[in-house]
Amino acid sequence: MDPASPVLWLWAGVELEPDDLEALSSLLTALGTFGRSESWCEATLLSDADIPNYSVNCEPCGAGPGDPDSHSKMRLGKDEFVRVLLPEEKRGDEVLRSLFIETAAMRRKKILDPPGSRYVTYRRQQHALSARTRQVVARRESSGVVTVARFALSSTVLPLVQDSLPFAECVRRAVIRHRLVTSHSEAISGKTVDGEPLTGHEHAHYLATDEDHDGRVDHITLHAPGGFDSGDLGALQNVRTIERRKNGAPVRMLLIGLGTTADFPGVSLFARSCLWRSVTPFALPWFPNRGGGKAPRPRDLPEAQLRRQIKLKGLPTPQSIVPIAGYVAGGRREVRWLEYHASRYNGTRGNGLAGFEIEFPEPVRGPITLGFACHFGLGLFLPVT
Numbered sequence: 001m002d003p004a005s006p007v008l009w010l011w012a013g014v015e016l017e018p019d020d021l022e023a024l025s026s027l028l029t030a031l032g033t034f035g036r037s038e039s040w041c042e043a044t045l046l047s048d049a050d051i052p053n054y055s056v057n058c059e060p061c062g063a064g065p066g067d068p069d070s071h072s073k074m075r076l077g078k079d080e081f082v083r084v085l086l087p088e089e090k091r092g093d094e095v096l097r098s099l100f101i102e103t104a105a106m107r108r109k110k111i112l113d114p115p116g117s118r119y120v121t122y123r124r125q126q127h128a129l130s131a132r133t134r135q136v137v138a139r140r141e142s143s144g145v146v147t148v149a150r151f152a153l154s155s156t157v158l159p160l161v162q163d164s165l166p167f168a169e170c171v172r173r174a175v176i177r178h179r180l181v182t183s184h185s186e187a188i189s190g191k192t193v194d195g196e197p198l199t200g201h202e203h204a205h206y207l208a209t210d211e212d213h214d215g216r217v218d219h220i221t222l223h224a225p226g227g228f229d230s231g232d233l234g235a236l237q238n239v240r241t242i243e244r245r246k247n248g249a250p251v252r253m254l255l256i257g258l259g260t261t262a263d264f265p266g267v268s269l270f271a272r273s274c275l276w277r278s279v280t281p282f283a284l285p286w287f288p289n290r291g292g293g294k295a296p297r298p299r300d301l302p303e304a305q306l307r308r309q310i311k312l313k314g315l316p317t318p319q320s321i322v323p324i325a326g327y328v329a330g331g332r333r334e335v336r337w338l339e340y341h342a343s344r345y346n347g348t349r350g351n352g353l354a355g356f357e358i359e360f361p362e363p364v365r366g367p368i369t370l371g372f373a374c375h376f377g378l379g380l381f382l383p384v385t
Contacts, residue, residue, distance in 0.1 A: 288305070
């Protein structure tokens with residue numbers, strides 16, 4: 001179904017007290033997902049006057065397929081029965097005790113169904129949940145150029161933030177394979193048709209991010225300042241699953257938006273801020289040691305290399321640069337920079353890893369990616385809020 005289409009839940013034959021209505025409204029407002037963690041939603045309580053015209057396509061039907069009332073409602077060839085697990089009608093402490101039961105406890109007691117639950121048979125239209133291909137409409141500036149593609153990720157085991165670089169490379173290879181119009185795209189591959197690397201950073205950056213702060217990558221954003229062509233857009237819309245190396249769980253990709261940086265005002269990658277912090281390590285692009293046991297020259301130290309990269313990107317001269325030891329997600333343990341995978345599949349790597357907090361004299365708009373493999377998510381900075 002179209003993600004913009006509403007889903008109506010009807011609770012028929014119920015009269016709630018004002019306090020209960022207020023509590024239900026608050027619960028629905030706080031509901032961010034329904035079913036799975038990637039099934040984002042916004043829920044609100046409607047009054048009778050606010051309910052639009054509708055036809056019910058799924059409803060409880062008594063005791064099940066053997067119930068006479070169920071057969072009277074059944075439309076042969078159009079309907080089907082499904083069993084839905086619902087809570088038993090309990091109150092107070094009984095409900096809380098049921099919610100606190102863990103899967104391990106159920107296994108020890110050899111219980112298949114959660115205590116405090118019951119199955120109710122529903123009648124619904126056949127193929128109501130069959131997958132339908134939906135063309136994502138690109139949001140474009142007047143020039144017609146699309147520069148951003150945003151994907152949400154889903155997997156039994158999402159990649160760790162430490163795997164941002166290898167995962168970004170897997171995504172790039174998958175997008176290249178899905179090119180239909182031509183076998184080559186400079187925007188996607190970052191190379192000319194002769195295999196020469198592009199300069200100028202106008203081709204795609206593959207930026208994997210941990211946006212729920214759990215230490216795992218849950219989104220990836222492709223940003224090509226030079227724009228994607230129609231063949232690129234077709235490839236982006238055809239990517240469904242990323243097969244990871246070393247037996248990593250496959251990652252499903254859901255295209256959630258095409259457009260420009262201005263079309264994603266709520267995405268921190270594209271925010272404006274004076275203060276930016278490393279979320280992946282800055283991989284030094286230049287070798288920092290003169291050899292022979294000599295100390296590195298001042299210009300080759302990590303902070304000096306960062307300043308050179310900032311200047312090359314045309315960013316303002318920072319007011320301050322403070323080294324930081326690693327990435328911290330949502331109160332979890334610090335992930336130190338040396339824990340990150342920093343080698344590309346072609347064997348190349350930077351000349352050391354570091355992280356920083358940068359303060360500019362004026363707000364700067366992202367994304368900010370600096371150093372070696374910055375097109376694959378290393379050297380990524382996010383604004384500090």
